[in-house]
Amino acid sequence: MTALLSVQSLGIRFGAVRAVNDVSFSAKPGEVLSIIGPNGAGKTTLFNMISGVYQPSQGRIRFDGADVTELLPHQLAERGLSRTFQNLQIFHQMTALENVMAGRHLMERRGILSDLFGLSTTRRHNRETKQAAEALLERVGLADIAHREAGGLSYGMLKRLEIARALACLPQLLLLDEPAAGCNPVETEEVEGLIAQIAHEGVGILLVEHDMKMVMRISSHIVVLDHGEKLAEGRPEEVRGNPRVLAAYLGVTEGEEETADALD
């Protein structure tokens, strides 16, 4: 199968800091590719480059057969690359449904011209957008709270709402930055099931997640970052047994010990 995404020698500097350096890998449709590494390894920065939030200082990004290195986030969303954020980016004063519809409108920007041809088209669009958003809420298990204000939802619900919103632009590739962070064990299991299902439907997933048990279960392939560089990659069982990976996790401070334990 040809790659859906390939990053070649990707890197970025912030002043003197090389946050990501010379990282290459590729991702396929229907697979979960996880990016792991200690805090500060460069995982979120890598996501920011792939999703067009940061412009890389070196390297290229190819997506769906085209070079997309220079594209902006909304241009990538239109092409089918969407993401969620480690720090949620939900509109708290809007309802759950409206939040998902906002994600859908991102994709429908190209439909603005056709809207000029008449109100009836606009109305039909809005109705379709609403139905699609309702279906997505159903899919992430939030149909019951569609009309509740997002600000009043539990953290676990918000994490799933963000996934629904990212799915609204019908991605071929979905980037999930710590989708289970702050979730309780039940919510974590729900998130894991949802990710597996999305991948099963053929969407490529790039996952950053601290829950190593989930990562080892769900990933087709894992890329390990340390200090901005690719330390290792392979199938979960290969990565788990790699002494360099264990050393990277064990070499860091107390807060990370839990993660190292979870690698066993």
Ligand SMILES: Nc1ncnc2c1ncn2[C@@H]1O[C@H](COP(=O)(O)OP(=O)(O)O)[C@@H](O)[C@H]1O
């Ligand atoms: N906008 C920025 N300006 C300066 N340094 C940054 C910026 N974004 C990230 N960094 C630095 O890049 C490194 C990697 O951070 P990050 O990608 O957030 O790591 P991770 O997600 O793996 O925990 C860190 O040293 C961080 O301080």
Ligand SMILES: [Mg+2]
């Ligand atoms: Mg991060």
